[in-house]
Amino acid sequence: DVKVTQSSRYLVKRTGEKVFLECVQDMDHENMFWYRQDPGLGLRLIYFSYDVKMKEKGDIPEGYSVSREKKERFSLILESASTNQTSMYLCASSLPGTRNNEQFFGPGTRLTVL
Amino acid sequence: QKEVEQDPGPLSVPEGAIVSLNCTYSNSAFQYFMWYRQYSRKGPELLMYTYSSGNKEDGRFTAQVDKSSKYISLFIRDSQPSDSATYLCAMRAGGTSYGKLTFGQGTILTVHP
Numbered sequence: 001d002v003k004v005t006q007s008s009r010y011l012v013k014r015t016g017e018k019v020f021l022e023c024v025q026d027m028d029h030e031n032m033f034w035y036r037q038d039p040g041l042g043l044r045l046i047y048f049s050y051d052v053k054m055k056e057k058g059d060i061p062e063g064y065s066v067s068r069e070k071k072e073r074f075s076l077i078l079e080s081a082s083t084n085q086t087s088m089y090l091c092a093s094s095l096p097g098t099r100n101n102e103q104f105f106g107p108g109t110r111l112t113v114l
Numbered sequence: 115q116k117e118v119e120q121d122p123g124p125l126s127v128p129e130g131a132i133v134s135l136n137c138t139y140s141n142s143a144f145q146y147f148m149w150y151r152q153y154s155r156k157g158p159e160l161l162m163y164t165y166s167s168g169n170k171e172d173g174r175f176t177a178q179v180d181k182s183s184k185y186i187s188l189f190i191r192d193s194q195p196s197d198s199a200t201y202l203c204a205m206r207a208g209g210t211s212y213g214k215l216t217f218g219q220g221t222i223l224t225v226h227p
Contacts, residue, residue, distance in 0.1 A: 004157070031213050040122055042202060042219040043158070058214075090157055094213045101146075101206070101213030105157030 003027070004106035006091055012112045019078040021109050023091030031094045032074035033103065034058075034066060036087040043090065049074055081113045117141050120203055120218025129227050133190040137203035137218045140184065144205040144216075147179050149188045152200040152220070161201075162188065193225045 007022035025032065031050050035043040035058075045058030047066040055066050063085060067075045074093075078085055088110050092103040120137045127133055135149075146165055150158035162177040164170045164186075170177045176189040186205075190197055203218040 033214075035217075040219055042118075042120070043204075043215075043217040045214065045216075048214060092157075096213060102160045102163070103213065103215060105159070107155070107157050 004091055004093055004104050006089075006106040006109050008109050009107065010110050010112075012114065013078075013081050014114055015082060017078075017081050017113075019081050019111065019113075021076040021078075021089055021091075021111070023074045023076070023093075023106055024072055025074075025093040025104070026072065027093070027095065027104075028071065029093035029095045029104075030071075031096060031101070031103075032068065033092040033094075034064075034074065034076045035090045035092065036060070037090055037108070038087050046076065081111075083113050085111065086113045087111060115140065116219075117216050118203065118205060118218045121221055122219045124222040124224065126224045126226065127193055129193060129195060129225055131193050131225070133188075133193050133197070133223060133225075135188040135190075135201050135203075135221050135223070137186050137205075138184055139186075139205060139216075141205075141207070141216070142181075142184070143207040145208040146206050147177070147186050148204040148215070149175075149177060150202040150204055150217075152202060154199075158200075158202055195225050195227055198224045 033048040034046045049068040091106045148163040151161045152158040167181045178187045202220045204215040
C-alpha cells in the first residue's frame, strides 16, 4: 500500500513565524503535490514537483516555497506565516503512467496561524 | 469563473436513496475525470476515474462524463451511512501535465439511517 505521511496533524503558529510542513511517501513516486483545502473552495494546488530539486508553481504559490532534496520528501515552507494561511494542508504523490496518475494523499495538517 | 464548478451542498439523504453528484467545467482540454471521496479527518481517496466521454460502473457507483456538455456525474445507488463523506470531482488534461489535477469545491454528503 502506498503511504503518504505528513509530519503533524495539527499545528499552531504565530504570525510572522517560519513554518515547515513535511511530507514523505514510501512508493518511489516521481510527482509530489501540496494543496490547501478551505471550505467552499475545494483543493487548490500550491506547488508540485516532478523530480528531485524540480518544482513548479501551482495556482496559489504566493507566500509559500517548497523544497525537494530527496525523492521521497517534499517540504512546504511558509516564509512568514499570516492568518490567511490558516487552512488544511494536504500532500499527495503520484507515479506517472499508472492508473491515470492516481494521486495518493496524506491525512493532512491543520494549521492555525494566530 | 472557476474552471470546475461543484455544488458544495450539504446533501442529506435517507439510507437506500439514489444520490446524484455533479460537476461542470469550462476547460475543453480536460480528458481525464475522477471522483475522490474524503472521510472526515482523512485525505481524499480515488473512488472512480473515466477517460473521455462515457459511463463507468463499479458496484453501487456509476460515473458519467458528457464532454459535449462539459458535465460529469457520480451516481450512488442504495446509499449507505458509510457513504457519508465529502465527494470531490477532479479532472486533468492529457499530455505532459505531470498529473496536475483541478478539483471542484467538494459536496458534503450525509446518508442517515
